[in-house]
Structures are given as C-alpha cells and as structure tokens.
Amino acid sequence: NAGVGLGGKFDEVSLEDWQWCMHVNLWGVIHGCHYFVPKFKQQGSGAIINVASAAGYTAAPEMTAYNVTKSSVLALSETLASELQAYNIAVNVLCPTLVPTNIMKNGRLPSRYSGLADKLLMNHAFTTSDAVVKKTLNRLDAGKLYTIPQPDAKLFWWMKRASPSLYVKLLGLGYPLFNQITK
Template identity: 45%
Template structure:
C-alpha cells in the first residue's frame, strides 16, 4: 500500500512549483529569497525582482552557484509603471507568461497608535505592502488567466487578522492583501490558476530591522522572533506545496492558528485582550 506521504510527493512533483517560470518580488532577502532559491531547487527559472539591485544579484548568484537559472531585475513595487515593466520583462525572459507569480515585497512598520502615525508613514507602508500587491495582481493575473494555468502567491501576515495595537498601517496593508487574495481566488475559480495567501507570524528575516519601527516595538519583535520565529526556508517550501494543492490560506505557525480561531469565535473578548496587551507592553517607546 502506498502511504499518504508518498502519494502527496508524487502529486506535488507534477504541480506548478516544479520547473516553474516564476516571478518573485522582494527576492533580495528573507522570505522572497527563500522562495526564489526553493523554486530554483525544484528546477524552476526565476526572475528575482527587488528594489535593491545588489540584493537581487546576491540571490541570483546563490541560485546560479547551485546550478539553477535566475535573472535579477530592479523593481520598486510601489511604482505601477515599474511593475508593468516587470511583467513585460517576464514575458521576454520566459518567452511567454510566467507560470507562478509571488507578490512578496513588503516592509515592517509599528510602534505608534492611530493618530500619531502620520500620513507619510501610512502612504509609505500601504504603497509597498498593499499597492505593490495590487499592481502585481493587476499586471500578472490577466496573463495567467489567459494561459489558464499557473499560480499566484500573495504574502500577507497574521497581522492581517490579528489587528494588534500600534501596528495600524501594517495591519491594514496585510488585511487588504488577504481580501485581495480572497477576491482573486473567487474570480479565478474554475480556471487553472490557483491563488494562495501566506499569513505567518514571526519569520526570521530583517523586516523589523529594515522597517520604520520604534525601539520598543523592535525590541519586542526581536524577543518574539527568538522565541517563536520560524525559518523563511520552511515557510517558502510549505507555501509552494500549498499552492500546488490549491489551498487558499497558509497559516504556518501554531500561534497564528490560535489567534485565527480566537478572533473568529470570541471577537469582542479578543479585542479586549489585544487592547490590554497593547497597554501593558512598551511598544510605543522610541
């Protein structure tokens, strides 16, 4: 008798993440780099897009050093024209539409309550975290729909449903990515295109260090990262498998799953508890 794991392995071997023609934004570090490297390991050809050309080139060098295929491209996902140029570049590189698009680029922001954040920080965070994914879906979804095959993975966060205090712009941007992904999944149902949204808690990346986060919030994030953080490599691999299997949501960690269920079954009590934690923890200190 063939075991469940063996059947799953055979199924995944013939799915879209194997030998994919893939576009990954934010591929210069963290989860984006892990996606790009894992896709190359699975025999894929990867277009590694990042706002930082040196980081994108480093990811490509790592892939090529292990015998994979990849190209680097500079792209600011908050600029619609650059995302449209990325889509055109993908057609040129792959000789047609990609088979997998991963809208991953994002930034961290937190530590101040609504009313003390400022328009500049709101616009910066939403421009990258939300509009970057919107532009990516607008540019690539028609290509995949026309081809009637492939996958779209949007990287959100458990923050999109956890709604922790002092994280307004980040929460709003990631909730928007979740809603966009749910909408796109409905629109593409019945086609050969699968949509997956990734909602992790803490993943061991530099997003907190590179973002606009107060000292208090960064210190708390660092401690939680050390206690509960998982590796970007494990998150990338499990998310690709989930997209292969047609799963919409990936909530990869225990703490994220606990919050997911608490929020849905006890919404008022959850909000009270989150507010209490927000008042106790010193996240707003500079």
C-alpha cells in the first residue's frame, strides 16, 4: 500500500490536504482489496497485507488526518479478516511506529516540523524496513491478524487497551512537551 504523511493541528490542515491523505492512505487500500478479494474468493485462497500504522490506534496529537486514515485501514482489515475467513483468505494488518522509509518525502507537514521527521526516523526507528517485512510475512504465515513490530508500538497498543481514558489523558499531558520541541 502507498502511504503519505500529513501533520498539523486539526484546524490548520486544509480540507484539500485531508482529501489527499484519505485518497492515498485509505482509498488506495480499499481499491487494492476491492480488486483482489473477488479473485481470491474465486481461487479459494489468498492473503492480504494492509499497511496501517500504530497511528491507527495511538491517536497522537497533530496527526488527525493521518490517524483517521490508518485507523480506517485497521478497521477495514479486521472486518475483512472476519468476512474472508471462510474463504481461506488470510488478512494481516501492519501497525509500525517509525520505520525508515520515504513516507515523508512527499508528506505535508507544517514548517515548524522541519527536519523533525527525519531526525526521529534516524534516531528512534527501532527497526529496519527489511526486518518489518520479515516479521509481517512470518505473522501472516502463522495466521496472525496483527503485526506490531516494535517495542514502542506494542507498549502503546497495550496501554490503550488497558485504560483508554488514561491513555488519552497521558497524551494530552505530553502534548505541551511536543509543542516545546516543535517551536
């Protein structure tokens, strides 16, 4: 799946940018699934790997549009997994945090983020794209729906499940620190 990054405060992101992000990150996945699902049903088997993101369940501030697209891919994948199980079609959804890729090359970010994404990818990307691919294929082969490849992504996954309200409150408490970093 293709993916593009879009950041900024909710009220600062244009509707045009929202549409662009939704078109690439969500509709690209929908089109791919819509094309392959009938073919997989007809042949009696298949496998779908959708690329979401930990952003699909972390809901970090200043990533609203991106978060919405990735949570939609997560929900789509979960729904397809239940619908397609009887047809011997495996579904896996990949939910990484930072992975060194070109996602930000064509991303749209406020100028105050200048260099921040690259710095984060270089210094805090606990994995490589090759390692993520290998882990995803292993999880798919094992019949697992979710691939959450990094320790930070797993921590966020479990924190949100353990106490959703506390998780959101902690995000809000950490948000002023994020604003300090991006000033």
